[in-house]
Amino acid sequence: SEIYRAGISGTRPRVPVDAGGLEDAARRRLSAEAFAYLAGGAGAERTVRANARAFERWQVWPRPLRDVSARDLSVEFLGRRRPTPLILAPLGVMELAHDDADLAVARAAASLGVPYTLSNQASFPMETVADAAPHGSRLFQLYWSADDDLNASLLRRAEASGCEAIVVTLDTHLLGWRTRDLDLAYLPFTRGLGIAQYTSDPVFQQLVRARMRRGPDASAPPSPPVRLTPKTVAAGVKIARKGAAITGADGLRDNLRSPLPRAAVETFLDVFSTPALTWDDLAKAREWTSLPILLKGIVHPDDASRAVDSGVDGVWVSNHGGRQIDQSVPTLDTLPGVVERVAGRVPVVFDSGVRQGADAFIALALGATVVALGRPYAYGLGIAGEEGVREVVRNVLAELDITLGLSGHTAVTEVGRDALRPA
Ligand code: FNR
Numbered sequence: 061s062e063i064y065r066a067g068i069s070g071t072r073p074r075v076p077v078d079a080g081g082l083e084d085a086a087r088r089r090l091s092a093e094a095f096a097y098l099a100g101g102a103g104a105e106r107t108v109r110a111n112a113r114a115f116e117r118w119q120v121w122p123r124p125l126r127d128v129s130a131r132d133l134s135v136e137f138l139g140r141r142r143p144t145p146l147i148l149a150p151l152g153v154m155e156l157a158h159d160d161a162d163l164a165v166a167r168a169a170a171s172l173g174v175p176y177t178l179s180n181q182a183s184f185p186m187e188t189v190a191d192a193a194p195h196g197s198r199l200f201q202l203y204w205s206a207d208d209d210l211n212a213s214l215l216r217r218a219e220a221s222g223c224e225a226i227v228v229t230l231d232t233h234l235l236g237w238r239t240r241d242l243d244l245a246y247l248p249f250t251r252g253l254g255i256a257q258y259t260s261d262p263v264f265q266q267l268v269r270a271r272m273r274r275g276p277d278a279s280a281p282p283s284p285p286v287r288l289t290p291k292t293v294a295a296g297v298k299i300a301r302k303g304a305a306i307t308g309a310d311g312l313r314d315n316l317r318s319p320l321p322r323a324a325v326e327t328f329l330d331v332f333s334t335p336a337l338t339w340d341d342l343a344k345a346r347e348w349t350s351l352p353i354l355l356k357g358i359v360h361p362d363d364a365s366r367a368v369d370s371g372v373d374g375v376w377v378s379n380h381g382g383r384q385i386d387q388s389v390p391t392l393d394t395l396p397g398v399v400e401r402v403a404g405r406v407p408v409v410f411d412s413g414v415r416q417g418a419d420a421f422i423a424l425a426l427g428a429t430v431v432a433l434g435r436p437y438a439y440g441l442g443i444a445g446e447e448g449v450r451e452v453v454r455n456v457l458a459e460l461d462i463t464l465g466l467s468g469h470t471a472v473t474e475v476g477r478d479a480l481r482p483a
Pocket of ligand 1: 097098099149150151152153179180181182201229356378379380381382383411412413414433434435436438
């Protein structure tokens with residue numbers, strides 16, 4: 061009703077309310093590379109489409125005459141009462157959408173009481189994000205590095221900077237076959253974007269220095285020649301400063317010679333992930349942190365069982381928004397099976413394909429404890445910064461609240477399978 065009332069006074073929303081319009085507006089606003097990275101998926105992007113279509117296999121029963129004048133969206137999650145069942149999924153390289161990137165997202169999330177999962181590929185160090193929204197609730201997402209000392213260091217920092225839980229993402233041990241990015245020959249990390257969590261880390265800095273002492277990598281391709289324009293010079297100065305911050309004078313020299321903080325980027329590419337990871341390795345995380353640990357990227361119900369049996373504190377059902385396997389199992393289809401196996405022992409987070417409040421309602425009805433929003437908030441960020449993120453999240457919550465009431469419920473925790481009918 062706020063949006064309608066604002067309309068009377070001539071104020072229009074900053075971001076399109078409809079999900080398709082939101083994506084279109086972001087496409088118009090952002091560079092081709094940035095939009096491709098945000099919107100793109102693996103292969104022919106069949107999983108991206110299937111994730112969204114899965115919601116159409118369920119219909120919500122309208123149930124009038126049940127006095128729904130007071131409605132409660134709050135849920136219990138990770139030992140605390142949260143005002144809503146929505147959290148923000150970790151999205152890396154948000155500097156592609158907006159210069160304020162994770163800082164803007166953290167502020168928007170904090171202002172709504174929505175927990176924010178900060179990405180390992182964030183554009184700002186986690187301590188800076190914590191300072192930007194000191195009262196916000198944050199989880200830290202880890203990509204399990206090939207270097208255990210780095211893993212331990214990142215988790216120590218997460219704990220010290222006030223994160224409430226660790227989310228270990230398991231579906232990215234190999235980077236997906238992302239056709240849009242391949243066509244544009246665009247990978248943000250090779251341009252030094254989205255590696256702030258690493259370059260601010262003392263263990264990573266040691267790895268970079270060690271690599272520099274070994275000298276340039278003979279197998280690495282030479283840096284492309286740079287055409288000197290005011291824009292490239294300004295970018296070069298920014299990057300050189302970054303290099304100096306990482307490795308002092310050596311880094312400055314290295315980066316002046318190259319358009320990229322090369323040693324840092326190459327070190328990142330070496331250690332970013334490990335395809336050798338197994339269930340047994342996960343036990344190490346318990347030694348590195350006393351925070352609750354959630355596993356993100358669980359799709360098969362057998363993996364959900366194994367996760368809970370291995371003692372983790374939460375299961376996060378996700379196929380990375382269709383960015384990893386083309387024609388992967390849509391997450392909504394597998395959610396009921398996962399919920400059955402988890403059997404209430406730990407919370408179940410759901411993502412991949414949530415575009416509006418009615419989607420969130422369906423996932424909650426199928427047993428998700430909380431629902432994570434992904435791409436839509438990145439689009440809001442790209443269109444209108446912090447305010448854009450806030451509007452997108454509020455729109456999803458408003459539609460969820462309305463769907464709750466129209467389906468005859470007064471609390472999200474009451475919503476179950478009987479609220480739905482298979483389409
Ligand atoms: C992601 N995702 C992701 N996941 C993660 O664990 N760490 C990360 O750094 C990122 N980065 C990232 C960047 C971008 C641009 C996208 C679109 C996605 C996956 C993310 O957390 C979530 O699983 C998906 O976004 C869910 O799919 P939808 O709903 O956004 O389509």
